Amino acid sequence: MRFSMHPHSGLATTTVLLEGEVExxxxxxxxxxxxxxxxxxxxxxxxxxxxxxARGDGPVRGYQLWVALPPxxxxxxxxxxxxxxxxxxxxxxxxxxxxxxxxxxxxxxxxAGINYLLVRLFAGEQWQYTPPAGHNIxxxxxxxxxxxxxxxxxxxxxxxxxESEDVLxxxxxxxxxxxxxxxxxxxxxxxxxxxxxxxxxxxxxxxEARIKxxxxxxxxxxxxx
Numbered sequence: 768m769r770f771s772m773h774p775h776s777g778l779a780t781t782t783v784l785l786e787g788e789v790e791x792x793x794x795x796x797x798x799x800x801x802x803x804x805x806x807x808x809x810x811x812x813x814x815x816x817x818x819x820x821a822r823g824d825g826p827v828r829g830y831q832l833w834v835a836l837p838p839x840x841x842x843x844x845x846x847x848x849x850x851x852x853x854x855x856x857x858x859x860x861x862x863x864x865x866x867x868x869x870x871x872x873x874x875x876x877x878x879a880g881i882n883y884l885l886v887r888l889f890a891g892e893q894w895q896y897t898p899p900a901g902h903n904i905x906x907x908x909x910x911x912x913x914x915x916x917x918x919x920x921x922x923x924x925x926x927x928x929x930e931s932e933d934v935l936x937x938x939x940x941x942x943x944x945x946x947x948x949x950x951x952x953x954x955x956x957x958x959x960x961x962x963x964x965x966x967x968x969x970x971x972x973x974x975e976a977r978i979k980x981x982x983x984x985x986x987x988x989x990x991x992x
Contacts (some may be wrong), residue, residue, distance in 0.1 A: 772818040772991050774982065775811035776974030777841040777965035779845040779877065782807040783864055783885055783946065785829035785910075793817035794981055797847045803851030806864055807821060808875045810836070811963075814977030816985060830885075830946050834865075835953050835964050837878060842973055848875055860894055861886045864946075867899070880951035888912070888939035896935045902949035910992045912943025953988035 772792075786802050793809065794816045801807060801819075809817060821827045826897040836843075855862045858871040865873050866882035882902065888894055898905060903929040907914075913922035915938040928935065935947075955966040963978070965971040985991045 772816050772985060774814060774816045774961040774962050774978040775809070776960070776978055777811065777836055777970060779810040779836060780810075781810060781830075781832040781834065781865060781875075781877075781883060782829060784827070784829040786829070787825055788822040788826060789819045790822055791817065791819045791849070793845075793847055794985075795845050795847050797849065801849065802851070804855075806850045806855055806875070807850075808848040808865075808877065810840070810843070810846045810852075810876070811974075812836070812840065812843040812845040814974050814981055815847075815929055816978070816981055816991075817847075832883060832946075832948065833964065834877065834881065835955075835957060835966075837953075837955065838966050838970070840878060841965050841970050846876065846912070846931065847866060851873065855885075860888055860892070861896075865948075880936055881948065882950070883946065883948040885946050886944070888914075888937070888943045889940045889972040890939055890943075892939050894937050894986075896937070896938075898932050898935075898947070898949040900932070901951045903932050904928075904952055905931075905947065905949040907945055907947045909943060909945035912945070913940040914938065914945065915940055930989065950953065 783971045856871045858869045861874050861884040863871045863873045864883045865877045908925045958965045958971045960971050963974050
């Protein structure tokens, strides 16, 4: 697996690596190796380039979530965080990747109004997710196992729940691993570029201009063609 050097602006990516190792580098100056269980938070802000490549011949498996940033952050200074599995706090069977759940808060410097949890349940185990106040959007993605939600079985798919702040109750039909997220609705327009998401055309143009500037620097150094 190889993701060649490519840009983003106006958004943040959250990568949860479940299996394998990935070597990373970005134009904030960060570089290193993500081991299995680690998390990358890449706040692209006004513009950043990054790449990643698998180490070794084994499989690489994980989740990546794109988070649209609010106007006060979408053209801010790019920032990245790389967290080992021991730095990701947990409550019960859930690791809190973004946000706060129960009495546990993620060290990731994400915008307010979003939760993102990695959950592992054994076969027959039950678990409930209570969205924080205002979080009336929720979604779930499961790669391994099967879950039962209100007598409906979910496996190997992405599920988006109806708008509600109701408690979500899960029963694992088998050993299961999934991510669940909830959020306050994004109250801004989404203006899309090729690798960018902004709240206005002016912000998109500013982000793409910065991306072009960084790209020219990378080209002079022979990093991109």
